[in-house]
Amino acid sequence: MLYSIGEMAKLLSLPASTLRYYDQEGLLPGLTRSPGGTRMFTETDYKALMVIDCLKQSGLSIKEIKAFMELAAGGDETIGDRLALFRGRKAALEAQIEELQETLALLSYKCWYYETAQAAGTEDAVQNLPPDQVPEAHRAAMARLEVRRLAEEEAGK
Amino acid sequence: MLYSIGEMAKLLSLPASTLRYYDQEGLLPGLTRSPGGTRMFTETDYKALMVIDCLKQSGLSIKEIKAFMELAAGGDETIGDRLALFRGRKAALEAQIEELQETLALLSYKCWYYETAQAAGTEDAVQNLPPDQVPEAHRAAMARLEVRRLAEEEAGK
DNA sequence: ACTTGACTTAAAGTTCACTTTAACTGTTAC
DNA sequence: GTAACAGTTAAAGTGAACTTTAAGTCAAGT
Numbered sequence: 617m618l619y620s621i622g623e624m625a626k627l628l629s630l631p632a633s634t635l636r637y638y639d640q641e642g643l644l645p646g647l648t649r650s651p652g653g654t655r656m657f658t659e660t661d662y663k664a665l666m667v668i669d670c671l672k673q674s675g676l677s678i679k680e681i682k683a684f685m686e687l688a689a690g691g692d693e694t695i696g697d698r699l700a701l702f703r704g705r706k707a708a709l710e711a712q713i714e715e716l717q718e719t720l721a722l723l724s725y726k727c728w729y730y731e732t733a734q735a736a737g738t739e740d741a742v743q744n745l746p747p748d749q750v751p752e753a754h755r756a757a758m759a760r761l762e763v764r765r766l767a768e769e770e771a772g773k
Numbered sequence: 774m775l776y777s778i779g780e781m782a783k784l785l786s787l788p789a790s791t792l793r794y795y796d797q798e799g800l801l802p803g804l805t806r807s808p809g810g811t812r813m814f815t816e817t818d819y820k821a822l823m824v825i826d827c828l829k830q831s832g833l834s835i836k837e838i839k840a841f842m843e844l845a846a847g848g849d850e851t852i853g854d855r856l857a858l859f860r861g862r863k864a865a866l867e868a869q870i871e872e873l874q875e876t877l878a879l880l881s882y883k884c885w886y887y888e889t890a891q892a893a894g895t896e897d898a899v900q901n902l903p904p905d906q907v908p909e910a911h912r913a914a915m916a917r918l919e920v921r922r923l924a925e926e927e928a929g930k
Numbered sequence: 931a932c933t934t935g936a937c938t939t940a941a942a943g944t945t946c947a948c949t950t951t952a953a954c955t956g957t958t959a960c
Numbered sequence: 961g962t963a964a965c966a967g968t969t970a971a972a973g974t975g976a977a978c979t980t981t982a983a984g985t986c987a988a989g990t
């Protein structure tokens with residue numbers, strides 16, 4: 617089964633111009649052309665594009681993805697390099713997700729904060745709430761807003 | 774406690790130029806200046822900058838964050854709007870994290886793939902592996918690489 | 931007073947990942 | 961065959977988020 621650039625663009629829900637750009641940047645070394653010069657995408661190209669998206673989401677730049685694609689074109693000799701790359705990306709993404717979980721906790725705290733403020737009709741009510749009335753679940757997020765971090769406890773300035 | 778732009782930059786581990794840029798873009802409406810014109814950052818500004826980072830991580834642009842900061846400057850009347858914004862950001866980030874979990878699953882599959890290929894000395898060995906020898910945990914990720922999605926099952930072309 | 935380092939501004943420059951344009955050519959349906 | 965549509969290229973343009981530059985001012989220590 618072969619796909620035109622328009623068909624492939626629909627399958628991936630992205631503009632055809634992006635596929636041309638990726639091709640131009642060397643992200644699709646295996647891509648073939650019809651006698652007339654039209655790009656013909658195969659299922660293998662589809663898989664490559666899914667992996668490209670995956671690497672992109674993991675934080676790689678287009679140039680870095682190109683380097684990986686060249687590795688992949690290098691065959692079995694580069695299996696070790698590619699394994700190392702995926703292990704690195706996996707670790708990076710795990711770290712990234714952890715960071716986003718902390719961000720999420722802060723957003724949850726802010727939702728609680730504004731829900732409480734809304735119920736009271738004013739923000740002051742939440743600001744003046746004794747700390748022990750803040751739900752346990754939000755304490756850590758709340759603490760992240762405090763300065764401290766990095767400053768090694770200077771004596772009262 | 775007051776901080777110079779350099780001190781605040783260190784606390785946040787970002788360049789002072791970024792803080793000037795944020796100020797210029799209107800992200801710090803409460804920021805005051807010394808008689809000589811030097812920016813003086815308070816703990817409130819620190820908190821605001823933590824929230825800015827949080828909103829940025831949740832996918833908001835600088836312009837959108839500015840709009841929020843203006844809302845916040847509007848006082849108690851805008852509590853409802855701000856609550857709605859944080860709820861929206863929370864939902865968006867939750868969706869984003871789910872997506873990254875899927876990406877992570879694909880990376881895990883790729884790690885397994887290359888570990889197996891490395892053990893066999895060639896990629897072909899993994900390619901030719903009967904599907905039931907692929908660990909259950911990786912089946913879904915593997916399936917995501919297949920075309921199908923969106924195509925409504927055309928009769929054998 | 932003077933040096934040094936950190937601050938100030940406006941404006942221009944950078945990087946990234948596309949996106950658009952213009953002029954043209956290939957492909958498909960009638 | 962021809963219209964209309966989908967494809968092609970090289971090159972220029974876009975928008976976001978900074979970053980750098982240049983020229984100058986402020987603040988702290990000696």
